[in-house]
Amino acid sequence: MADRVTLECTECKNRNYITYKNKKNTTERLELKKYCKFCKDHTTHKETK
Template sequence: MADKVVLECTVCKQRNYNTFKNKKNTTERLELKKYCKFCKDHTMHKETK
């Protein structure tokens, strides 16, 4: 059921995190506030393809 997705920082566009998402329950793209080691700050991370 769960598929692997990659999260990308919206500020510096680096792909920092891998996670899993159930695509049946969550059809829209994930947006999470996570720590970016390149920006050295908590920023919004969006799901990429």
């Protein structure tokens, strides 16, 4: 049931990470703090469509 989702940096809009989530348990979009190599800082990354 796990689906592949892409995470996008909210600062520079680059898509840096790919992860998996169970859409039955987590219906809202993921929002994680991850390191962005383009911004060179820890920023919030949101799930994209």
